[in-house]
Amino acid sequence: MKSLKATLAKKIEEHRPRTTKLLKEHGDVKLGEVTIAQAIGGARGVRCLVTDVSYLDPFEGIRFRGKTIPETFEALPKVPGREYPFVEGFFYFLMTGDVPTMEQTLEVAAEFKKRRDLPQYVIDILRAMPRDTHPMTMFSAGILAMQRESKFVKRYNEGMNKMEYWEPMFEDVLDLLPKLPTLAAYIYRMKYKADVHIPGDPKLDMGGNFAHMMGIPEPYDDVARMYFILHSDHESGNVSAHTTHLVASALSDAYYSLSAGINGLAGPLHGLANQEVLSWTMKFMDSLGDQEPTEEVIKKALWDTLNSGQVIPGYGHAVLRKTDPRYASQREFCLKNLPDYPLFKVISMIYKVAPGVLQEQGKAKNPWPNVDAQSGVIQWYYGLTEWDFYTVLFGIGRAIGVLTNIVWDRALGYPLERPKSLTTAMLEEAAAKK
C-alpha cells in the first residue's frame, strides 16, 4: 500500500495550493445564480459542489478522472484471463487520477484481502434482525455497526492537526471498503440461500471473491467487476454522494457517512430504481400470460403506469439528457453475452418505446434510460433473481466513489456544509420585486 498512499500524499500536496489560491484570490467569482425554481426544486443545476473524482456532462455522460467508461475499462490492468479490470486498480485510479501499473494494482488487492473479514459482532447484529428486513437496511446497519472501529475518531479524540485528517480517513476507507462485498454476500446467503455461507477465497480479487462468496460461477466475477466500476461515482450532487459528503463535512467518520449515503441510495428515485425496473418488468410479463410481448402492449403498460401517477423506473435523470453511457455499457454486455435472452428482449423493446411515451407525455426533461434500466436483467440472467438485493450491489460500487471523495474532502479542508434556507414569504417578496 506504500505506493498508493505515497502517490496520494503527493497528489494532495500538489492540489492544496490550487484550492487555497481559488479561495484567497478568486473567492468572489460568480459561478451562477439561484432561481426560485431551483430553491424549491431540489437545487437542480446549482453549481455549489466541487469534486475532481468524476464529472457528469449532460450529453456525454460520466467521465471518471477524465476518462469515459470505455476508456476506463481499456486503461486499467485486467484480472489475468478475465475481460474486466481489477476493482482495486480502479480504486487506485479514482483516488489518485493515475492509472496504476499491475504491480500497484496487486499491492492494493493484497491490502484489501487483509482487511476484508467481518467482525463477528456485525454478523451477530445481522442475525438479530428480522429476516424479512430489506437488505439495504441490513447493509446500512452493518456499516454503521462497524463505526466503533474508526481510526479517524480515535486520532481526532487524541487531538489531530487538520492537515492530517485525510490520513486516518484514508485508513478507515481501506478498512471499510474491502468488507462491503463480504457484508453483502453474508446478507444475501443468510436471507436467500438457506443461511449457508461460502468462505472467501484468499486467491481471489474483490470482484472474483464476491462472485465466489455469492455462489455464482464465472462470468459473474466479471459482471461484479463491471457493475462495481460502473456504479462507483456520478459526480457529487446525486443523493448518495451528496449525503456521504454532507455527513462527512461535520467530521463524521467514513462509517457514519457511508451508512447515511447508503440510506439515500435506498430510495426509489435513486438506487432502488434498479429493483423497481425488474419488479415492473416482471409484473408486466406476468400480466401477459401466454401473450407475446409486443411494442404495442409495452406502450399500453407504460401509459397505464404514467396515468396512475407513477414514474417509469429506469428512465429520466436529473442531469443527463441522453441515454446513460452506463446503460449503453451494460447493453453492450448483454448484446455480447445474452442477446437472445427473452427478458433482455423485453428490456430492449421498452428502450424502443419508453422514450417516445415520455416525450409524448411531455413532463420528463430526459426521456432516455438511466443505469438502472439495464442492470437487473444481467443479474437475473446469472441467477440473482432476488431483486430487492440489487441496490446493495449498487451500494458496493457507489462506496468506491463516495469514500474516495470524503478522503479528498478532508485533504483539501472542505468545511462544514451549510447552505442557507429562506421562507416562502421571502420568496414571494423576491418575486414581487421583480
Ligand code: AMX
Ligand atoms: N417517469 C414518469 N415521470 C417522470 C420520469 C419518469 N421516468 N422522469 C421524470 N418524470 C417527471 C417527474 O416526476 C416530474 O413530474 P412533476 O412535474 O409532476 O413533478 C417531471 O417529469 C419533471 O422531472 P425532471 O425534471 O425530468 O426529473 P427530475 O430531475 O425531477 O427527477 C428522476 C429525476 C431520476 C428522479 C426522475 O427522472 C425519475 O423519477 N425517474 C424514474 C426513477 C429512476 O429511474 N430513478 C433512478 C435515477 C438514476 C439513479 O439515481 N440511480
